[in-house]
Amino acid sequence: MSDPQQKKPIVIITIGMAGAGKSTFVQRINSFLHAKDSERPPYILNLDPAVTQVPFEANIDIRDTVNYQEVMKQYNLGPNGGILTALNLFTTKFDQVLNLVEKRADDVDYVILDTPGQIEIFTWSASGAIITDAVASSFPTVVAYVVDTPRTTAPATFMSNMLYACSILYKTKLPFILVFNKTDVQPHEFALEWMHDFEEFQAALATHDGARDSEGEPTYMNSLMNSMSLVLDEFYKHLKAVGVSSMTGDGIKEFFDAVDASRDDYEKDYLPELERAREAREKSLREAKEDSVNRLMKDLTVDRANNPAAASNDRWDPAEEEDDDDDDLDVNIIDRSEDPWPGQYMDMNRARRPGGDENINWPRPG
Numbered sequence: 093m094s095d096p097q098q099k100k101p102i103v104i105i106t107i108g109m110a111g112a113g114k115s116t117f118v119q120r121i122n123s124f125l126h127a128k129d130s131e132r133p134p135y136i137l138n139l140d141p142a143v144t145q146v147p148f149e150a151n152i153d154i155r156d157t158v159n160y161q162e163v164m165k166q167y168n169l170g171p172n173g174g175i176l177t178a179l180n181l182f183t184t185k186f187d188q189v190l191n192l193v194e195k196r197a198d199d200v201d202y203v204i205l206d207t208p209g210q211i212e213i214f215t216w217s218a219s220g221a222i223i224t225d226a227v228a229s230s231f232p233t234v235v236a237y238v239v240d241t242p243r244t245t246a247p248a249t250f251m252s253n254m255l256y257a258c259s260i261l262y263k264t265k266l267p268f269i270l271v272f273n274k275t276d277v278q279p280h281e282f283a284l285e286w287m288h289d290f291e292e293f294q295a296a297l298a299t300h301d302g303a304r305d306s307e308g309e310p311t312y313m314n315s316l317m318n319s320m321s322l323v324l325d326e327f328y329k330h331l332k333a334v335g336v337s338s339m340t341g342d343g344i345k346e347f348f349d350a351v352d353a354s355r356d357d358y359e360k361d362y363l364p365e366l367e368r369a370r371e372a373r374e375k376s377l378r379e380a381k382e383d384s385v386n387r388l389m390k391d392l393t394v395d396r397a398n399n400p401a402a403a404s405n406d407r408w409d410p411a412e413e414e415d416d417d418d419d420d421l422d423v424n425i426i427d428r429s430e431d432p433w434p435g436q437y438m439d440m441n442r443a444r445r446p447g448g449d450e451n452i453n454w455p456r457p458g
């Protein structure tokens with residue numbers, strides 16, 4: 093095991109369907125870690141711009157940087173578009189977030205990310221992928237997929253939820269922990285049985301409503317789910333599953349055992365893969381850049397040959413550069429753990445486009 097990596101905190105990205113209990117879970121693991129070692133509390137990032145109340149004190153809160161309601165108003169967006177755009181804006185500053193986390197790396201063992209309630213906004217957006225990649229290439233990272241156990245007892249719902257989890261696993265390619273939450277209401281043993289023995293799942297499926305049509309034949313859906321259960325059997329081998337109650341704290345220790353075991357998985361399986369992917373990405377970016385520079389130079393040569401007079405106006409003027417307003421948003425991410433102050437929002441006026449609509453000052457696509 094490599095020592096420098098071992099010392100790094102492990103990042104837990106909490107993902108789950110709306111209402112699965114992500115925020116309650118984050119609060120529970122937060123209080124567990126505080127109780128375990130009050131000298132080394134976790135470092136918490138809230139990435140949900142629309143949440144009105146969080147039951148924990150986040151060290152970095154997206155709401156301090158981006159006012160989601162203003163984003164909706166200024167861009168004329170609905171709630172989901174607003175959350176997505178707010179996350180996009182925040183992602184442009186994610187290097188600052190990483191710097192802050194790096195600075196605290198010696199003092200914390202766990203970094204926890206709470207993600208937006210609308211799961212797809214994080215799992216299927218470019219910003220979600222950028223944040224996940226950025227975090228995972230800097231720190232050992234694990235995905236905690238929170239499942240609402242009482243709402244997953246029907247075989248069809250269970251399968252849908254597992255397929256979703258599967259898609260996230262294959263998208264992030266990170267160590268993955270299925271967290272069956274709310275075990276105080278519904279124990280999760282049925283889920284473990286279905287995962288370990290697909291015949292058990294198929295038996296449950298066969299006795300479920302709608303398993304057979306009016307002629308007593310298995311329905312199309314039933315046959316499909318039967319086949320899918322075989323596919324998922326392979327997927328289950330790649331993940332850990334724990335049952336927890338974020339209400340009572342049951343199972344939280346087992347969750348951390350799974351997190352600690354995931355550190356080894358990350359180093360053995362995921363880190364080399366991530367590095368390979370990063371190298372490939374950098375190579376293709378380099379090639380694309382070289383290609384566009386070459387094409388630009390070719391265009392310029394043709395342009396100047398056609399219009400030599402215009403070329404003399406096309407010179408860099410350092411004076412102009414000084415007068416130019418900096419387009420870059422000068423926004424600082426706030427680390428509340430160091431110096432709490434009352435929130436700061438992105439000053440979008442700095443990004444006003446020349447000649448743009450005076451009432452709409454924010455950067456817009458195109």
Ligand SMILES: Nc1nc2c(ncn2[C@@H]2O[C@H](COP(=O)(O)OP(=O)(O)OP(=O)(O)O)[C@@H](O)[C@H]2O)c(=O)[nH]1
Nearest residue numbers: 110111112113114115116209273274277337338339
């Ligand atoms: N009984 C029980 N209820 C829970 C548990 N965890 C969460 N809840 C409840 O489930 C509901 C949703 O919890 P949240 O933590 O807000 O869920 P969330 O996934 O963050 O929801 P979004 O904000 O929509 O993302 C709340 O009413 C919680 O009190 C649990 O372990 N047991």
